[in-house]
Amino acid sequence: MSHIVLRLAIVLAxxxxxxxxxxxxxxxxxxxAPRGEFEVLMPAGWKKADLPAATVWFVNEKSAAEKRSExxxxxxxxxxxxxxxxxVVASSKDGFAKLLPDVKYLxxxxxxxxxxxxxxxxxxxxxxxxxxxxxxxVIAHAAKTRYAVKFTTSPDRYEALKPTIAAVLxxxxxxxxxxx
Numbered sequence: 001m002s003h004i005v006l007r008l009a010i011v012l013a014x015x016x017x018x019x020x021x022x023x024x025x026x027x028x029x030x031x032x033a034p035r036g037e038f039e040v041l042m043p044a045g046w047k048k049a050d051l052p053a054a055t056v057w058f059v060n061e062k063s064a065a066e067k068r069s070e071x072x073x074x075x076x077x078x079x080x081x082x083x084x085x086x087x088v089v090a091s092s093k094d095g096f097a098k099l100l101p102d103v104k105y106l107x108x109x110x111x112x113x114x115x116x117x118x119x120x121x122x123x124x125x126x127x128x129x130x131x132x133x134x135x136x137x138v139i140a141h142a143a144k145t146r147y148a149v150k151f152t153t154s155p156d157r158y159e160a161l162k163p164t165i166a167a168v169l170x171x172x173x174x175x176x177x178x179x180x
Contacts, residue, residue: 031048039171042058092139096135
């Protein structure tokens, strides 16, 4: 019995010595878009990659080495049309249906991103190539810019990625044009 108490005391001491560990804090560095559209956490162990369609694309280096796809994309698109957030969400869902013919929506509802009205979609399915994926996308519609933050991983890795998803979303800050 005394060794159980001792082990518990050691665990509590370690948690007290490392509050970030107890909170599941995700380490990394802030990445700022080149034109100042936003800033966001680039988690430790992830690297920026070039992808023309995205403002920024982070790849999990460990997953890449293991031949798995695990990435984060963040887009900032200046609003030139009068599409509503609902219309943008419907368009995104159309894209998911094309990518994942057997798409299943696990989460679908309103949220915010840095205080901006947004919509969060989590879906899963199999690509035409037979690869199982799970995707979370948060789309925010600010006054002058639409933001989309998307996380893609395999369903078996999704739970492990949740703290990273939460940290990246919490770190997101729109650029000065939208912060006014």
